Amino acid sequence: MGGSGLVVQDASVGYGPVRALRQVSLEVPDGAVVAVLGGNGAGKSTLLRAISRTLAFHRGALTTGSIHFGGRRIDGLHADRVVAAGVSQVPEGRRVFARMTVADNLRAGALGSAGSRSAKARALDRVHELFPVLAERAGQRAGLLSGGEQQMLAVARALMASPKLLLLDEPSLGLAPLMAARIADTIQEINTQGTSVLLVEQNAALALRLASRAYVLDVGEVALAGPADELSASDEVRRRYLGVVDETAAADASRGVSALPVLRRWAGRR
Amino acid sequence: MRFAGLTALDAVSFTVRPGTVHAVIGPNGAGKSTCFNVLSGVYRATAGSVRFGEHELTAMPPHRIAGLGVARIFQNLALPPRATVADSLMLGRHRLTRTGFLAAGLRLPSAAREERSHRERVREIAAFVGIEHQLQAPAGSLPYGQQKLAELARALCMEPRLLLLDEPVAGMTADERQRTAAVIAGVRDSLGISIVLVEHDMGVVMRLADAVTVLDFGRRIADGVPSAVQNDPAVVRAYLGEGATS
Amino acid sequence: EDDKGDKEGKGGVKTGVGVSADTITLGVLTDMTGVYATLGKSVTQAQQLYVKQTNADGGICGRKLKLTVRDHGYDPQKAVAGYTELEPDVLGFAQFIGSPFVAAVKQRVDSNKGLVLPQAWSANLLGSPYVRVVGSTYDLETINAIDYLMKEKGLKKGDNLGHVYFEGDYGENALKGSKYMAKKSGLTVVEQKIKATDNDMTAQVAALKKAGVKGVVISAGPRQAASLVGVAAAGKFDVPIIGNNSAFAPQLLGTQAGPALAKNYYVASPTLPIGADTPVAKKLVADYKAAYPKDALDNGVQAGWTAASVFGEALKKACKSKDLTREGLDKALLTINSYDTGFGVTQDFSDPKAPSSKESVILRPDKSVTGGMKVAREPEAAEAAQSYTTGG
């Protein structure tokens, strides 16, 4: 365990009978940005849950393997202890505290951090300049924010804890291109400030641009792993995750249709 | 559309031609979902009106609007996590079925017949969307992307005449996006229903949309065919950002 | 029902349900975990004491007495279930707490003829030859109480009389009494209905004050009485306050309210207090203290004892006439017309329509005597009470 940072060693996860991860090993060196790609159900979120110890909330459990952070073993800790250890996560699908105000959501984000009041204040300012809308809406209840605004809040909330390692589960989900770009810049920025990042992202182009290293999960197993640029070169990745750019809408659509069973109108309609 | 203080939608107007995909795009918080909420009766417009064919939707309760064949998928998933996908889809059939408390309670043959025929149709639609093998799984255990598909299927189960899609491909990988895009195109072509599409993935928008409306701060800043809109400087400034096109 | 076929028992005594060659089984449906727990506990313990002693001196009719106790915790379902369970195996019920429940099984009692002595003094329970109220009913008690206020405490024609009473059988029956008395002697009753959950009588006192009442009757629980008296005293509202038998518990004398109670509170009771210096009373006190050192000597004790001894007396009479069947027991009871339970009041059971006595003793709290009660007026029935037809 010489390598500090995050080390996941052949972790397997099951949700009851459902096997979600098989023998997954992965490493996030200090100060690195590592991306995880994978199709639906590949197990990306599961991986993050395993690291942040929130599997139990989904009736899942780590069956084999170990997870170390900064040389310290963290599987077996409670979720809140993991946070205390400096790992914070942006959960999939926003998960803002809908009934609390934006401001309180941000305060909640800072709960886990050991930082001083002033540190928290600074974090808050930074977050506000990143996402001005959150400052405007400080008093509004988070559940009323728009999808994207909620996403921003979710990211901002995680930033409030000023963690050592940031786990991002699809941070650009539902963000406008402009905003997605800004998130990307943010990730770079906090990374340069020394926070290492484990990035699960469907926007593979963006992910691979940011990451130094990337893993590709497929149905619960690591299918590919390597330096980001190598992966982005591999045509498997290009096809599945970067999407084939040079295809016209019409052709593509028609291909899809012919590939799919055509749905006939429903006869039973009166 | 106004909420304490802020104006989420400000005199927005656009028309969706039958059998086309009409994209509504715009920065976060521009008012797209609000627009959907107004269309589907969740919010009541403070001013202005919504017409659907010969019907005036403005003051209708949601279920009436749904009854007219307006279906939508939600930006934040709204699938009951513990119910099986099949049941969620059957719920989509609600407006097309008649069985009431009595009929269901007394298990009248009519109820059974109805149930059977509609389950059949649900299977078709699930297959069409590509989640037939998940029908018996509790929706909550599906990965995010497939839950999105399940929602789409549920909307289709309503046999809609107007389909409102709020970020249908969010959280999917590129090829899954293409597949979903194809499904949507397939819906338009094989059922010929009109679709309003809210999506941040310009690729998909460009592929699918026949017309595009761009909102910002609840106001309409552009309207037209995709290619034109894409190069509209206002849109680039407010939404796409330099170089982020395609 | 099947073993109802009466048999010739040993000693040529006809026996039936609940009576075997060597035991007489009596049912006890009590409440030791519900709202009447305080009463139920004392009554039951007293009755068990009675049984123990009777058996000690040879039992009745050469048979030992046996109590089968069921604690229904004032839950109607349990109560009815308890009755259904015990009825086929017991001769009768020496105790049944909760007049609504007694009412609930009344029909069945009439058909199976098993004697029931309810621990409730509501006139609504009268009328059945098999459900017999021991001592004066609440309405009579209230009449006597008011009579005392008028004779001794300067309450007079034309005055307003406050009546604070429980919702339910007890309170409403008492109210009948006060209404009747008011009509008789030109008073106006100011009603204040309360519930068992009300423990703070401040609002009631304020209301009564406003109405300018010259005396107050309280037909509620000890707590309410204590609160009422306390608040009245504190608010310099010193009109005489008198309560029904159930509106006092000696435990109260230990609390804040103690002094006020001793000063200005009276209680109407169907018999002399447990602390009376009759031989029976003295013996009971001694034995009870011995048997249950930890527990207070409240009126429940002698109520329970009285009921038990009445039952015992009836059994003895039935034994004489060689008929321990339910019918026999009933006949026997009807012949008892002047039985002194040892607490100063003679009981007359010859008329099923009437309570066994119309008299009440007026007591007043006193820390020094056992049971915390001493006599303020000897047993007596007001003429209004004589003329009053119960339940009417």
Next chain:
Amino acid sequence: MNTFVELLLNGLSMGSVYALIALGFVVIFRATEVVNFAHASLLLAGGYVTASLHDDIGFWAALLVGIAGAAVVGAAIEFLVMRRYRGSDHSVLAIVTIGVDILLTTELTRRLGTDVLSLGDPWGDSVLTIGSVSIAHTRIAAFVAAALLITVFLLAFRYTSWGVAMRAAAESPETAALMGVRLGRVSLGAWAVAGGLAAVAALFLTVFPTPGLERATSLAALKAFPAAILGGLDSTTGALVGGLVVGVTESLATGYQSELTFLGRGLGDLAPYLVMTVILLIRPAGLFGTKELARV
């Protein structure tokens, strides 16, 4: 007229006791969204400890121990029982508290037996009389205590992270855990606090004008339901206002009973519920409660 004033005052003072009880509900609801039916037995526990100790160690010490004791009981309930159910449906948890309540109440009433215990408070039955209006010292004390405690909690919730942690934990345990909230601690704390509050409430429930602590004391906890609800189940201010409203309604309904005979007598404990229903019709989440969201 001054009957009215007297009734009003009495209502307010009684109301402040209800407010204390309601506050207990609110604290637990905030932290766990559970309606706690075991609060009644917590009352009894607190009162019992105080009552059985004051002779030996003096009232104030006894009260402190009582508060501590009740807090421990509360914490124990959370630790031994509620914790096992985390994540279950809220109505399920409510039922569990009922089970707990049955257990505790049975035990405590068994210990209480037929006694009526005094808590040995310093105020006795002395009253403050202004003009023809008199109000018991105990009630003034209750009022002060309630006001104090509730302000304390308001401040605590506003200015410490505790309140945020509570609400986060209540709304989504998983996400809260991701924020580093120690779910166990939060709910444990909440239950302990609720216990302590119950002990204080028990004190004022059992002092003059009520004779003392005995098995029926706990029934008063029911009165706090309408209080907590009409104030808004998750609002401390709500608890106070709700308590006062209930107290006043009850007092007036009783005091003017003879004027309200057409509604049938003994409206005392019905009236608060009627008021509550009306308020809920106008404000479905109570006066100060957070409204339910309407956004998809």
Next chain:
Amino acid sequence: MSEVLARGRELRSRGRTRMTRPRTYVWIAGAVLLLALPFYLDRFWLQAGLFAMAAAIGAIGINLLTGATGQLSMGHAFFLAIGAYGYCVFAGEGGDDGLTGLGLPTWIAAALAVGVAGIAGGLFSPIAGRLRGAYLGIATLALIFIGQHVLFNAHDLTGGSNGRDVPPLSVFGITFDDSELVVAAVPFGASEKLWYAGLVLLLGCGLFARGVLRGRPGRAMNAIRDHRIAAGVIGVPVARYRAGVFVLSSMYAGLAGVLLALVFQRTVPDYFGMTLSLEYLAMIVIGGLGSVAGAVAGAAVVSLLPQLLTRYSDALPLVSAPGTGGITPGEASRYLYGAAVVAVVLFLPGGLASIAARRSRPTSGPTSGESGEER
């Protein structure tokens, strides 16, 4: 009883072909047993059973409302009261001790009582429609207090604190009273006869509720519980459905009330208090939210347990005679009851119904906890 239904449920969830045979045997065995009981058990047991059946009917009702539609109700006892007293008023002969009574044929009276309960539910549903969760729950508590107030004060209708007699039911010339008719040398009193009436009613109610839950209405109800707004957008008339369910569950309560009244032979106002409402909640939680079998199982437990504990209280461990300072039988049974409530929920998340579900699905899936719930 619950067993049978529970298995019935599986019959659906598992493949029919393979399962049917053993299941049907269980069905038949259970049925025969239940039909035979009156010939062997004495009145206490039959009465206990009847209480349980009535409770089961009520529990099914509240499970439709709270379990399946997510509307927490603590006012169930109120509707039971309406059923019970409604029956008395409709069927009772007027006049006797100043009680109003319409003296209708008893079976009509029963039907009317159920109807009235339903109407009462309908009248309350506008309020219910505005409230949610705990707020709704405690708002419904108001019903209890109103109910109690009326029961105690509207003397000429309710007979006040001592309640009023319940005229025995009579249908097809059979009168369900104690006038003994002897069947196979066994005297048939009220309980014996009512037993069969109870069985029929319970079976009917159970099947009806299952039909509702499995079918279109059930899905709509669940949707309302899980995501109200979405349900509306998908085309479920939310307000109407909530009202509908409220009416339906009130009717179940009403029927339960009628049956209870017939068993009690006297209505007792104290009975229809808050405790009863909470017991009904306990039933569905213990049995399993949202499932019919669960409701029945829960009802059996919650209503039988206390009676049995009381009956055998002397036999309970470490009890001592009253006065000796130890635990009295009554207290002991309270302890056990409380402990049972906690324990059942603790060890069977998803309620008793989940046992059945587990057995049918040994590899407990991620949501096996809830698999008792029909969704």
